[in-house]
Amino acid sequence: MDAVRLLPFLGVMLWMVPLLWPVPEATTPTAPVMPMSVALRYVFGVWLLLILASWALWRRTRDVASAEAPDPTVEPR
Amino acid sequence: MVSLNQLVAVCLMYVAGLFIVAFAAERAALRGRGGWLLRSPLVYTLSLSIYCTAWTFYGAVGYAARSGLEYVTIYLGPSLVMIGWWWGLRRLVRIGRSHRVTSIADLISSRYGKSNTLAIVVTLMAVIGVTPYIALQLQSVILALSIFAAPEMPLAEAGGDVINRGQAALWVAAGLTLFTVLFGTRNLNVNERHHGVVIAIAVEAVVKLLALIAVGIYVIWGLAGGLTETLARIDASDIGQWEVQGSRWAALTVLSGAALLCLPRMFQVMVVENDDERQLQIASWAFPLYLMLMSLFVVPIAVVGLDLMPEGSNPDLFVLSLPLSQGQNGLAMLSFLGGFSSATSMVIVATLALSTMVSNHIVMPIWLTLRREGATQSGDVRNIVILARRLSIFCVVGLGYLYYRASGGSGALAAIGTISFGGVAQFLPAMLGGVLWRGATRTGALCGLGTGFVLWVYTMLLPSFGADAVLSSATLQDGLWGLAWLRPEALFGITGIDPTVHAVVWSLSLNTFVFVMVSLFSFPAPLERLQGAQFVNVFDHSGPARGWTASAAGSEDLMIMAQRILGAEEAQAFFAQEAARQGHGARLPEPTPRFVQALERELAASVGAATAHAMVAQIVGGASVSVHDLLAVADESAQMLEYSNQLETKSRELTETAAQLRTANEKLTQLSLQKDSFLSQISHELRTPMTSIRSFSEILRDAPGLSDADKNRYASIIHSETIRLTRLLDDLLDLSVLENGQVTLNQRDGNLRDLIDLAVTTAQAGTADPLQVIRDPQAEDIVLHSDLDRLVQVFINLVSNARKYCAAEVPQLVITPHLGPHGLRIDFVDNGQGIDAGSEALIFEKFSRITGEGDGAGLGLAICREIMHRLGGEISFLGEVPGTAFRVQLPMSALPQMRQSA
Structure with a gap:
């Protein structure tokens, strides 16, 4: 159940990584840029990972509707 | 080439199909069949997909063509909120179910003491916030229609001459209204699911997903020639680089997440139409999956569209124009249906939600006020409620239509959507604050909502109409009334922020700040407090x-x-x-x-x-x-505090009691030892005289030739031993009489000096080594009124004790009387070694004998204490002076002189 609670925070962290990517600026055209294909793969990869994790957690915890449950320690990937 | 008429025919057939599905679902629900489908988590998840409107279907591609990957933030926020269902949604759904909440306005008003003012404010804000969104849907349908009408023309020029846009929009609006009225107002109880509507939007969700995926597959494998080629093409295109500003990325993600919670239509399907919390659990992964699939093909379509379509084409319609330009009429038709589905499902549910709010919070209260005695009159209010709801539907769709006509269908789809999101996101602080924080108050919520709303209108809504439309360009440039810090897109003189980020950050943060501050400084009404406790602790007491x-x-x-x-x-x-x-x-x-x-x-x-x-x-x-x-429901923390205080007090009491018990036990043990030693002592005391009496009496009886002198001596011994026995028994008797309070006091007047004289003489009588008694005859000249015999008995006891137990070489006893305000004190202090500290507590107990020697039975001091007690005074041991010291204290009443002088 703890993993269910923590998963959104993992999502926030992973999806805020793009904030660190270089943004092209007019002044320095030679600066490194992030190709769109890589960005696409990253964003959708994280998305898929989160969906799978969420699905796996649901499989494990669906019987525990509201109360506390044994902690699924492993986060499936 | 598909003609417009064909298209309209297909559309009508599709709509008719939806009607049939909705009717079938309603009938099945009425007969109680098909529950597995109607209540299945799949349908729930699909109904959530009204989040993806025509804005998603058409606008996302346009958004991507303009700003690259930024469009995806609109789906990241909701995905995160769904994945984090445990934190927010679970609570909202539980509250919605246990309090039979009908809309987001109802939730907020109910939380803050069922305040109708708040409900009206939220309703008005929602209507203002969502109207542009409804207009947006109309606009997208009309745009799509016009592209079919004139496919050869670039869209910028496809004017009103091809189709009459206003009329087309009117027809679409009318059709939507009809559908909503038919299926949305069948039953009054909003908590019962609108099965027809839900099934219809589930079908539409499937249609739009399939349409977008079909177009995406066609573009990737049909036009671009495969996945690798597509990716290469993406990198080579205008949007082939990551160029999203970090602030927009974060702000839009937050905004879309907030909108998922706050949009009235999302609240309707997510909370109101929910009938099992397990559905939410499944939606927590299924809905993000849906969103991901919806946005997966957006970038490829945008890139290929930019490549293939002529300059100046509207990128918002690539989904439609791309297959059409390639002659894929069937695919274009499917795509059109997808967009049509997105638009209609959103309008239906949004209208339903808004009309519920308008009729419940604006129309009904007014009706009730107009007919003050109303509630008890006869007649069916249900008709009036349903009528109000239907009228509200007309009004809401009508407003959307008017907005569309007024704005002239201008502006990119994405911009309008973001504005709408910004408006409804203002509910977030009041809503989340209400369900998570008991201190939130009605005044705080009102002030926060007002602040956020005004800021949103000023920084986001009004500037969106363009310069000189509502706000003059002078105001945009120089601020309201020429005050630079009031510039709509640079509040407080902070410039250089993206306008959207600027508006979102300022409105939401000031909204939250005002909400929290006013809540902290205002006081909730009792009902508010009660509702607050029930909402916040919904998992503890749902009742x-x-x-x-x-x-x-x-x-x-x-x-x-x-x-x-x-x-x-x-x-x-x-x-x-x-x-x-x-x-x-x-x-x-x-x-x-x-x-x-x-x-x-x-x-x-x-x-x-x-x-x-x-x-x-x-x-x-x-x-x-x-x-x-x-x-x-009073503050649990206070209860906890009180409880722990009680525990603490209890435990302290227990500790004290235990200590007392321990002391008592020690005393009992000591007393028991004393008693044992006394018994052995008394047996010894009794036995010694008895033995001598027996042996001498046997001699007298058995020895024939005793001289008279011997007989006399033996008889004397027997006599004196008998006296000793009698004295011992007298002492015991005396003590028992004193203790039982049966003694009668013989009060007389006498002089203290005479009493001490008598006591010293008696105590020293017949002893070989008399004690040296040091006295002060002057001070002893005091007249007493008391039982003098008993008092002398005490003095004798003290003097003879000193004589017996004082171990000094030259034993001395100092007797000093002292007259004080509380009576007469007489101290008896000898120069002996004193008494151990441990034994002090025991010396006045019966049978106590400190040294274990001497001929007393250990009753003397006990008798003294009892006597002094009877005389109203006391006798105490003075521990702090050298030697053994006793103090006898007599009360004022025993001193007739002092009484007279006083």
């Missing part, structure tokens, strides 16, 4: 805890009112059920507070909490929050 003073309410009145809102059959069933529960055979149940509470909640499901509260209040005459209710 209602509020009482009506219902004794005044007639069951008949309640029955009449309930019939008019719930319908006769349902109301009678509800009342009969309650009567059965109360256990008497009467037709109507007693109006217990519990029952009126349940009834109010039942009514709230139909007309909203505030209205239901007002109606019941009309009959019952006012709700009372009883002290008991307040106590029941």
Whole structure:
């Protein structure tokens, strides 16, 4: 159940990584840029990972509707 | 080439199909069949997909063509909120179900003491915020239609001459209104799911997903030539680089997440139409999956569209124009249906949600006010509610249509959507604050909402109309009234921020700040406090805890009112059920507070909490929050504190008691030892004289030739031993008499000096080594009024003790009388070694003998204590002086001289 609670925070962290990517600026055209294909793969990869994790957690915890449950320690990937 | 007429025909067939599906679902639900489908998590998840409107279907591609990957933030926020269902949604759904919430306005008003003011404010804000969105849907459908009408023309020029846009929009709006009225207002109880609507939007969700995926697959494998080529093409295109500003990325993600919670239509499908919390669990992964699939092909379509379509094409319509330009008419048709589905499903649900809010929070209260005695009159209110709801639907769609006509269909789709999101996101602080924080108050919520809303209108809505439309360009440039810090896109002089980020950050942060600050400094009403506790602790106590003073309410009145809102059959069933529960055979149940509470909640499901509260209040005459209710939900922390205090006190008491018990036990043990030693002593004391008496009497009896002198001597011994025995027994008797209080005092007057003289003489009589007694005859000249014999007995005891036990070489005893304010003190201090500290407590006990030697039985001091007690004074041991010191204290009453002089 703890993993269910923590998963959104993992999502926030992973999806805020793009904030660190270089943004092209007019002044320095030679600066490194992030190709769109890589960005696409990253964003959708994280998305898929989160969906799978969420699905796996649901499989494990669906019987525990509201109360506390044994902690699924492993986060499936 | 598909003609416009063909398209319209297909559309009509599709809509007819939807009608049939909706009807079938309603009929199945009425007969109680098909529940597995109607209540399945799949349908729930699909119904959530009304989040993806035409904005998603068309706008996302346009968005991507303009700003690259930024469009994806609109889906990241909701995905995160769904994945984090445990934190927010679970709570909202539980509250929605246990309080029969009908809309987001109802939730907020209910939380803050069923305030109708708040409900009206939220409703108006929602209408203003969502109207542009509805206009957006109309616009997208019309745009799509016009592209079919004139596919050869670039869209910029495809003017009103091809189709009459205004008329087309009117037809679409009318059709949507008809559908919503037919399926959205069939039953009054909003908590019952609108099965027809839900099934219809589930079907539409599938259609739009399939359409977008079909176009995406066609573009990737049909036009671009495969995945690798597509990716290469993406990197080579205009949007081939990551160029999203970090601030926009974060702000838009937050905004879209907030919008998922706050959009009235999302609240409708997510909370109101939910009937099982497990559905939410499944949606937590299924809905993000849906969103991901919806946005997966957006970038490829945008890139290929930019490549293939002529310059100046509207990128918002690539989904449609791309297959059309390639001659894929079937695919284009499917794509059109997808967009049409997105638009219609959104409009239907949004209208439904808004009309519920408008009718419950604006129309009904006004109606109730106009007819003050209204609630008890006969007639079916249900018709009026449903009529109000239908009128509201007309109004809401009409507003959207007017907005569309007024704005002239301008502006990119994405911009309008973001503005709408910004408006409804203003509910977030009041809503989340309300369900998570008990300190939130109605005033705080009102102030926060007002602040956020004004800022949103000023920084986001008004500037979006363009310069000189509502705000003059001078105002945009130089700020309101020429005040630079009031510039709509650079508040407080902070420039250089992206306008969207600027508006979102300022409005949401100031909204939250005002909400929190005002809440901190305002005081909630009792009902507010109660509702707050129930909302925040919804998982602890889901039951209602509020009482009506219902004794005044007639069951008949309640029955009449309930019939008019719930319908006769349902109301009678509800009342009969309650009567059965109360256990008497009467037709109507007693109006217990519990029952009126349940009834109010039942009514709230139909007309909203505030209205239901007002109606019941009309009959019952006012709700009372009883002290008991307040106590029941009173601050748990205070209760915990009190409890732990009690525990602490208890444990302290226990510790003290244990210590007392331990002391008592020690004393008992010591006393028991004393008693044992006394018994052995007394046996010894008794035995010694008895032995000598026996042996001498045997000699007298058995020895024949005794001389007279011997006989006399033996008889004397026997006599003196008998006297010793008698004295011992006398002492015991004396003590027992004193202790039982049976003694009679013989009060006389006498001089203290004479008493001490007598005592010293008696105590020293016949001893070989007399004690040296040091006295002060001057001070001893005091007249006493007391039982002098007893007092002398005490003095004798003290003097003879000193004589017996003082171990000094030259034993001395100092006797000093002292007259004080509390009476007479006489100290007897010898120069002996004193008494051990440990034995001090025991010396006045019976049978106590400190040294274990001497001939006393250990009764002397015990008798002294009893005597002094009887005389109103006391005798005490003075530990702090050298030697053994006793102090005898006599009360004022024993001193006639002092009494007279005083």
